Amino acid sequence: MSKTPEKSGGGLWQETWKRLKRDQAAMFGLVIIGILVTVGMLAPLFAPYDPFQVELNDRLIGPSLEHWLGTDHFGRDILSRIIYGARISLEVGIIASSISLMLGMLFGTVAGYYGGWIDNIIMRFTDIMFGFPALLFLIGIMAAFEPNLTTVFFAIGFVSWPRMARIMRGQVLSVKENDYVMANVALGQRDGLLILRHIIPNCLAPVIVAFTMGIASAIMAEASLSFLGLGAQPPTPSWGSMVNFGKDYLRSAPWLTLFPGIAIGLTVLGFNLFGDGLRDALDPTMELPTRAE
Amino acid sequence: MLTFIIKRTLLFIPVVWGVITLTFILMFVVPGDPVLSMVGERYDEATVEQLREELHLDEPMYMQYGRFFWNLLHGDLGHSYITNRPVLDTILDKFPKTMLLAGAAMLVSVILGLSVGIVSSLKPYSWFDKGSMVIALGGISAPVFWVGLMLVLIFGIQLRWFPSSGYGGLAFLVLPAITLGTRSSAFLARVTRATMLEVKSKDFMRTAKAKGLPKWIIILKHQFVNTLIPVITIIGVDFGSYLSGAVLTESIFGWPGIGRLALDSILKRDFPMIQGTVLVTALVFITVNFLVDLLYGVVDPRIRYDE
Numbered sequence: 001m002s003k004t005p006e007k008s009g010g011g012l013w014q015e016t017w018k019r020l021k022r023d024q025a026a027m028f029g030l031v032i033i034g035i036l037v038t039v040g041m042l043a044p045l046f047a048p049y050d051p052f053q054v055e056l057n058d059r060l061i062g063p064s065l066e067h068w069l070g071t072d073h074f075g076r077d078i079l080s081r082i083i084y085g086a087r088i089s090l091e092v093g094i095i096a097s098s099i100s101l102m103l104g105m106l107f108g109t110v111a112g113y114y115g116g117w118i119d120n121i122i123m124r125f126t127d128i129m130f131g132f133p134a135l136l137f138l139i140g141i142m143a144a145f146e147p148n149l150t151t152v153f154f155a156i157g158f159v160s161w162p163r164m165a166r167i168m169r170g171q172v173l174s175v176k177e178n179d180y181v182m183a184n185v186a187l188g189q190r191d192g193l194l195i196l197r198h199i200i201p202n203c204l205a206p207v208i209v210a211f212t213m214g215i216a217s218a219i220m221a222e223a224s225l226s227f228l229g230l231g232a233q234p235p236t237p238s239w240g241s242m243v244n245f246g247k248d249y250l251r252s253a254p255w256l257t258l259f260p261g262i263a264i265g266l267t268v269l270g271f272n273l274f275g276d277g278l279r280d281a282l283d284p285t286m287e288l289p290t291r292a293e
Numbered sequence: 294m295l296t297f298i299i300k301r302t303l304l305f306i307p308v309v310w311g312v313i314t315l316t317f318i319l320m321f322v323v324p325g326d327p328v329l330s331m332v333g334e335r336y337d338e339a340t341v342e343q344l345r346e347e348l349h350l351d352e353p354m355y356m357q358y359g360r361f362f363w364n365l366l367h368g369d370l371g372h373s374y375i376t377n378r379p380v381l382d383t384i385l386d387k388f389p390k391t392m393l394l395a396g397a398a399m400l401v402s403v404i405l406g407l408s409v410g411i412v413s414s415l416k417p418y419s420w421f422d423k424g425s426m427v428i429a430l431g432g433i434s435a436p437v438f439w440v441g442l443m444l445v446l447i448f449g450i451q452l453r454w455f456p457s458s459g460y461g462g463l464a465f466l467v468l469p470a471i472t473l474g475t476r477s478s479a480f481l482a483r484v485t486r487a488t489m490l491e492v493k494s495k496d497f498m499r500t501a502k503a504k505g506l507p508k509w510i511i512i513l514k515h516q517f518v519n520t521l522i523p524v525i526t527i528i529g530v531d532f533g534s535y536l537s538g539a540v541l542t543e544s545i546f547g548w549p550g551i552g553r554l555a556l557d558s559i560l561k562r563d564f565p566m567i568q569g570t571v572l573v574t575a576l577v578f579i580t581v582n583f584l585v586d587l588l589y590g591v592v593d594p595r596i597r598y599d600e
Contacts, residue, residue, distance in 0.1 A: 124311065132315075136536060139556070272433065
């Protein structure tokens, strides 16, 4: 999204950005995302300590000047672990949501463009996928495979693509009816080129909103899995698993639980606010999920 | 109406079949031998072979699938690898407890969500409206498990108002129900507010006002009743989030329901139990959605004529 307006009026993206800039909540979300990305990418610069460094003499120290957010049961600095954890959350969010985006766009486009029995099969399959409560489905997949972050990426991507496919299919169905598509069909344009050049680019707006919201859901899903011990494994500083290990010290050292949870909440809030704003800015009448699952 | 119900039922049946099949496939593709996880580290080949035969794991996939389906039709979900108790018995024992929790959470969510949403919509952009919508956003974004732990910390450990964990009387239900209901009530508050405002601009609202009806009748009989349709659907669709959230909530509060059962079975690699819990939960979920679908058609005739 570039800031420079293209002549007067500008394209869809310039218009969107103009509207988005006026939306305070969306801008607040963008600021949270910006901080998260900066801190995550430059984690070694921001983290005051090594997030894996065990200091048994410094166990369970409360928030103080040396350790702003305190230390955990191994004497590791919580702030540093949260900063490194931002990387993991971002990775999970972006990779899992991208997997879902690719699968969803592929199946959604095929279903919407070709229709008929192939559409029927794909859509009935998404119905079945929707039959499973998301987290339980994820838990089932994680049970079948080795719990680690790579499995988490794929599991979340696999569980969440049907939503994307439905949105994409709906878009393709409406875009397909446009005159310029008909014209290209009449000109004998091959399906592949037609889809890539004319259909997909005109379907992107809601897909991008769903992608942003999907990042929030993926981050939440990873946190939940890691909280249950089925996601990132120790000593990985995933926020969810920090809360998981912190809960045993809830009585004596609540900061172990408090801060990573706030980090998850703020991050999810950031993506939700930005996604909400993006939806309103792109098209106020667009019907899309308004939250992360 | 009858055609509507028949059509929906015809769409429902393949989904049930698909859910059963997908659950079977999920457990079939599990890498590693389930028998090995049953016998543990020290085993002899003969025992393993015998077990494999007893469990019909030596049969080809289609035969196992056929047996799975046949047994399922007879209410047989197999036996637990760990306790050897029928899976269905354990599930039937745990499920009502999860339903109790989900029901209580739904109550919290509907009471809190509807009332906040309605009050917010009466004076949009007031301080109450802005404040409660910010809190609602926080409620939607906060992780369920963290909300639960914070409630334990404040009301269980610090204030000692409610027990922090366990299963028993009403007092044990309070914190888990609030934990599980928070997200949903926050969402419901936002949707209720938005729908109330949308309905407010409709023509029939102006007519009602022009007729000189008292304000509270307009709000209750015209605005609120028309808000109910989307709200009912959301309550139904949200049922899935209760089942998902139950895993997290039950593990925090030591609530002996289906969510904890699923989690325990996974940690013990008790495959028939995992399969059973996932399957039963999914079946309950799609059935609830199916019923909501029908209910929606009953409440709003436009839907059944559109089809």
